[in-house]
Each structure stands twice: as C-alpha cells, then as structure tokens.
Amino acid sequence: MANSAKTCDIAVIGGGPAGSMAAIRAGQLGRSAALIEKNFFLGSKILITGRGRCNLTNTASMDVFIKKFGRREGEFFRSAFFSFSNEDLMEFFRAGGLELKVERQGRVFPVTDKARSVTLVLEKCLKESGVDVMYGARLLDIKRKAGGFTLILKDGVSITAKKVIIASGGASFKATGSTGDGFSLAERMGHMIAPLKPALVPLKAKERWVKELQGVGLESIRLTFHYGDKRVVSEIGELMFTHFGVSGPLVLDASGDAVSALDKYKEIRMTIDLKPGLKKEQLESRLVKEFAAEGDARIGSLMRNLLPKRMIAVFLALLNISQEKRANQMTKEERRAIIDALKAFSLTITGSLPIEEAMVTGGGVSKNEINPRTMESRIAPGLYFAGEVIEGRAPSGGYNLQQAFSTGWLAGEKAAESVK
C-alpha cells in the first residue's frame, strides 16, 4: 500500500472508547468519519477493564463524577459529562442490545460479564454510522494544510481531513496499543503536556517482610497516608499484599496522590486500620475477655479471630511477641502493642510500579489549552482531544471510561458541527 490517499471530514485517532464514540457521533451527524486504529481490532484496552468484565460507568450523579476528577480539576469535564451523561451512555448500550447491571458502589457492568460485549456494540454502531474503520493503521504525524490536516500513516498512507480528533489514550499497558503517541503528536502541534506519571498503580514498600505476605488480602480496612503534617484517610475497602508492596482497590485509588507526594517526600508512611469498626477501648475489652477466657491458649492461635492466618507470624514478630506465648502470660504492654498495631499497622511507601503497569496515566495534554465546551484545541483550531490523552484522572469505579465516552461524544459532535 504505497502513497494511497483518502479524504474525510473527520479523522479520529484511536479506536478505544473515546475514539469510537467520537467517530460514531460524527457519523451520526452525517459527516464522513475515518477511525484510525493501529491494532487489528477495536478497544484492546476495554477488553482488560474491570478484570475483563468492563466497569463502563457508575450510577453516581454527574456532580460526583466531576468531584472524582478533583474538586477544581474536575470542572473541566462538566460540559462533557452533561452533554453525554452516564444515563445517556447506559441508554446507548441498551439501545445497542446490551443489558447492564449495577454492582456495589454503583459500578455498572454488562450483564454478560464480558467486556467483549461492549466492543461488539461499538463495532455495530460504527457500522451503522457509516464510519470507515481503518485497522492496522498507525498514525505517525499530522501536518496542517489549507482547510484542514494531512495525516501521515505507516506504509506511506496519507489521509486528508478537515478536522482531527486525537483519542489515542495514555501510556500505560502499552501492549494494548496505548503507547503515548498522542502526547508527542500534541506536543508537535504546539501543546503543553502535563508531566506523565502513573495513576491507579500498586505501591512499593520498604519493609522486606511484605514479601512474606504476598497474596494476603485484607477486607474492610481503612488506610491513612501521612504526608508530612497532613493525613489522608481512605474509605473502608480492600487491600492486597504483593511481593513488592501493596495493591488492591484502596491502594490504587490513593496511588495518584501518593505518587505526587513522593515527588516531595522520599518516603511516605501508610498505616492500615485493620479494625476500623472498633475503637481502641472496644478492642481492649475484647482482648481482655478473650485472654481471660482462654488463658492457656497460644497467642498465635487467638489472633486468628482478628487477622488472616498468614499475617499472624509477621504481625507478632514485628511486636517481638512469640506466637507460643500463652494468653495468661501476656503483659498489659504487649496487649496494648497489639491493639496499637491493629489500629495502625505501619508500612513505608517508597515508590510505585512504573507507568507501563499503571491502570491509567496521570498528566497528559494540558486542560488549559483545550476548550472544555467543545474539546477543541485552543492552540491548533480544528484539532480536538478526547479520553485519557487529556490530563485528569479519577479513582476506579467506571469514572475513567465514562470520561472517555463523554469527551469522545462531545468532541465528535462539535467537530461534526464545525465542518463547513
């Protein structure tokens, strides 16, 4: 395929949720749209979301969505979220023949429990909207030309388009195709890129003993991150120990702030409240009773009422208490030490896994240079952005995919409306 040339009204870069939705909307409004995707299939990253089940949105109000992206920063997405809300998204998929279900904390999944059902609806809608989907097509460069842009693809293919929407995703899980191309393309078009960093990423701990706890999961716990004088307390949730540190929903959600804090502090203290439903006094009276009732029992066995079995040895070793000690031999100080550690089990966070292993990329094309009402560049008219390529991330729960779908929809609509 050498030197072939195509022309379209709108070229969309990236067949993820943002790009697919942008192309669908542009096609629905009667524009000729080309969707340029380097993979040979659609939505490679969608297929691994929600552990293959795709948590595509959340039932929370749009105001909650905005706050999830940061009290001030989230305002940028207001127009996009209200132009194409979670209700609109759910209706879009239902109209496409996919029933949805709501799970804990308002997380929305397809009833099939298969992310592939989501990409099937997108494929169907792209077809119905008359979008020219170009698979195996990697965009290398964008050049301005009179009345639009020339797009240079691999293999000498070029396309001319009146408008271009960059929806090429972030720079994490690169095997999915999201290799950060959009950042360099945007930079070459004159855009500022807010520093890229991992977000929704497991954290590394200094303590060597974490290795011994690899695979141990904790439920109904609360985390506190200690940044200098500041304390940031999480909701109640789950954590998982890994061979290098900690992961799991609570850690991933807190990781964006932790990674930013690690720019300033070399280490951060993280404490785990293993019994957030009980005050210290309540734990004290519980232990006093249990130790009295089972005076001959080994403390290692008694702790099974309070901790996962695999955690007990490490927990007691850190307090210098032998597992073999009998309950009736425990001193008041030792009992207090157990209670203190149950309420604030401490780890030292020293870093995170790299951006490649983060669920989303922090940073990206600076929001200040994008018009939030249209997603059009303030630097390069006719160029639009959608999805993860734009700076600003939310915790897990379906918020990031809704951002991609909403900004994609808005960019597709506004680009289509502006075509003369």
Ligand SMILES: Cc1cc2nc3c(=O)[nH]c(=O)nc-3n(C[C@H](O)[C@H](O)[C@H](O)COP(=O)(O)OP(=O)(O)OC[C@H]3O[C@@H](n4cnc5c(N)ncnc54)[C@H](O)[C@@H]3O)c2cc1C
């Ligand atoms: C393991 C994991 C689980 C996740 N789970 C969830 C979840 O359950 N819920 C949720 O809300 N979010 C989840 N996310 C985040 C979510 O997947 C992203 O926020 C979302 O996919 C971003 O959409 P996007 O369209 O902007 O980019 P992407 O989905 O990354 O799509 C970008 C597309 O652009 C293509 N592309 C890139 N460069 C070029 C180029 N030069 N030429 C042509 N094509 C190009 C890529 O191949 C890719 O297909 C998860 C992420 C990961 C990694």
